[in-house]
Amino acid sequence: MNEEEQKLNEVLMLFYFGYRTFTEKPDQMIEKYGIQRVHHRILFFIARIPGITVNDLLSIIEVSKQALNAPLRQLYEKGLITMVQADYDKRYKQLYLTEKGKLLESELSHVQHEQMKNIFTSLGGNHQEAWIDVMKELSRVRPGQKQFQALLKENLEK
Amino acid sequence: MNEEEQKLNEVLMLFYFGYRTFTEKPDQMIEKYGIQRVHHRILFFIARIPGITVNDLLSIIEVSKQALNAPLRQLYEKGLITMVQADYDKRYKQLYLTEKGKLLESELSHVQHEQMKNIFTSLGGNHQEAWIDVMKELSRVRPGQKQFQALLKENLEK
């Protein structure tokens, strides 16, 4: 096996281990709320796009509506999100974080922010930019990512 | 929200989308073999450390032995791995890929290699090095990663 192959194998391994570390802390934190990683993802995306509809949210996360429904209801029951009938079309339900939800989401994001920030600053240079560039290339093809960008743009224009 | 926070939120999102793209192709490829991502991980680590024992493998992947047992048996039944009683201690079972297993593993790794290599070369500069540095920092704390490094070193010394 040549050196490039070895390096690429290291990349595969690092992706596995890196992602595991990345999700570890929030996973532990939300345990005591009786929720899981899906719920965290939902909170994250609602925080980025307040007022997002159910359909848009499931397009972003790329799961079926049945898979989203239960976690969404659980978040509602735990008082972490609210659902508001849209006045421009009563079929749509708009999702928002409650104050409690905002607090939890920001705590979870904060932990991950700190973790990544510490690494980026300790490595210095343009490590952050380079890492982002690589991950953007991977994300480019995701339908969910495209949907997210479109909604973000819409939100800014309003 | 300040600019740094926004950038860090982008990082969180990119990790989710990036990992999804990264695992997408192998997931599709192994479907027709009737196996899943766990099996792929097992094949990957056996390929890196031929003759690894069951216990060492589960330390690396960081799952319970019960979670590893079924996939391991399935891989054996499909003729992708072999299990050999170790002659230095008959309690240990050493795992190897069969020719068929080697072929599949290399196909799966190849797809991911190409995917990452294309991104690294298209971005150029030291994007690969920088990306690896960041992921290494995240992986550093993983018990499974430490175990993997120790076994790799052992293997080289033999």
Place this chain on the structure above:
DNA sequence: CCATATAGGTCAATATGGTTGACCTAATTA
């Protein structure tokens, strides 16, 4: 105004992925 489409909810069946606890055999070691 009616037919159709859309947003969302829900039930059921199915599969996968993982956990912990308990208990077993075989082999090794103190």
Place this chain on the structure above:
DNA sequence: TAATTAGGTCAACCATATTGACCTATATGG
């Protein structure tokens, strides 16, 4: 010989997701 270790297996449980089918409410186009 007793205790430990590697590995296997059973059971109960829980979470994550799928597809298919069917429902209501609302909106919209002919």
